[in-house]
Amino acid sequence: MNTQTILLASRPQGTPTAEQFRFETREVPAPTAGQVLLKTRYVSVDPYMRGRMSAAKSYVAPFEVGAPIVGGIVAEVVESHSDKLPVGSVVVGSLPWQEYNVTDAQAVNQVPADKAPASYFLGLLGMPGLTAYFGLLDICQPKAGETVVVSGAAGAVGMIVGQLAKIHGARVIGTAGSDEKVAYLKELGFDEAINYKTTPDIAKALAAAAPNGIDCYFDNVGGAITDAVYDQLNKHARIALCGQISTYNATEAPVGPRPEGKLLKTSTKLQGFIVSDYLDRWPEGVKQLTEWYAQGKLKGEETVTEGFDQIPAAFLGLFKGENTGKAVVKVA
């Protein structure tokens, strides 16, 4: 049996292009005892994967050139040699970008596919949801009446951060890159949303949206938006440093105003994190997110691209701001 696979053809310099990807047909080995054959249903494309395409050591090991790209996948068990996962089970795991994968049953996690659309386990009820959950609730700890700013607010993580902050009674301001996204954030319940691409003075727009200053900042983006936030922090502000998508494709070390003086005079806490820092608390996070989703307090939003051959395009679209909410590719 054969499968299509997508390999890393070369490492990008700056913004990745279609040249970085190569499609190949490979043979799928027969599953042995304890293994399952998985048919891919949804593939997750995520900004953090850009980091793995470079050779530099980061918080996740680099992809190897010539090897399949590995990421979040929702799949269905189509052949099973494990009591744990009967045929028909829906699972999520970190797997090669292939139409079919053979893996140990214990390397993937079954998801309750009756409780939510399967793709949500790559978004609202998966890694991005947990990222929002721990970053906002553990690091920022917003209190009712406080002001929370989220950059990249219409992205997979940002849109959940904003909804979680509203559940906790905060005033929520999001930044995003199009009028459509801004409109969607308002629909989701954000108090204010700023189109950073069309707003001439971000600092002024933030000051108008956050007249009482900023208590919490969930940063997915970095750069000029972050600089403007630093100037408007309240005493004892908390910053969850989750991503820096504005710098991921930079070819030179980014330079900007030094933030330390601003963080010092406001006694601000800034905490860098990756969701795996909270691995031991994932069950708590999934349980709480699932509960809020069931109660209608959290909405998922996805940009779904169709077709295995469209995976690279969907990934490249992340850096053009093409997605609102979680970007996933529907494969089967």
Added chain:
Amino acid sequence: MNTQTILLASRPQGTPTAEQFRFETREVPAPTAGQVLLKTRYVSVDPYMRGRMSAAKSYVAPFEVGAPIVGGIVAEVVESHSDKLPVGSVVVGSLPWQEYNVTDAQAVNQVPADKAPASYFLGLLGMPGLTAYFGLLDICQPKAGETVVVSGAAGAVGMIVGQLAKIHGARVIGTAGSDEKVAYLKELGFDEAINYKTTPDIAKALAAAAPNGIDCYFDNVGGAITDAVYDQLNKHARIALCGQISTYNATEAPVGPRPEGKLLKTSTKLQGFIVSDYLDRWPEGVKQLTEWYAQGKLKGEETVTEGFDQIPAAFLGLFKGENTGKAVVKVA
């Protein structure tokens, strides 16, 4: 009765000079019920006071032009209208730079002058000691065997940070601005000390001194030393952001490499703070510092200037790196 007083004559642009200070003779009012007349014995000069000389809002209110400069003072009660403070008591408080002050007894704190030299209540057993104590032990929380870097290590706070880190079993590296300071840090028990003024490549020197990477950074200085530290942080590093003396006299907003990407990929926590954030825990801190001092585990080091008229010069000397340990002025 008259006293000399030192007023803020004008706000500095960049590095302050003697022109910013004006000496005047003023009348001292007679103390009334509940008040004491204090004779100044030691005046504290501290880098944070530079911030108060500017009009910009910071974590402490600006000094007013034409009004006396206010700072840490150790004084003796020479006339008392309060049962709380008999004549001869030694007190510490935030008071105008004057030879004599009249104040409410409850506005100052009596110190146990039999337990340590009186000036130590402005240093090791006072505000700088508490700054080191809470910043290192509450924010950085060094573990035995971890590596701690302290910038401005020979300053009033830095030298205590290093000693506290050694008490906790850490490997300690300090940066300072002269060979004499470096030699003194070694005497104090620092494992390594780097003269940042004569070392051509700070990053290389740090890497040699910290072969296992940096777990904790206590930053008094900012700028290039801090940039080099950010590049060598271990996963889950902790940074106590205490001061930025390298930037206090800057006339333009300082610019440098953006740190966020480095803090993100190491899941580093950076916490700005001022000692007053820990006001409710000062008794704990003073008790512990006094105990370690009595046990011979902590040494004070001071640069003592003599004479009330030398206060401005001692203050200006902070920005030329003239002091090793706490800079104080002996007045009487």
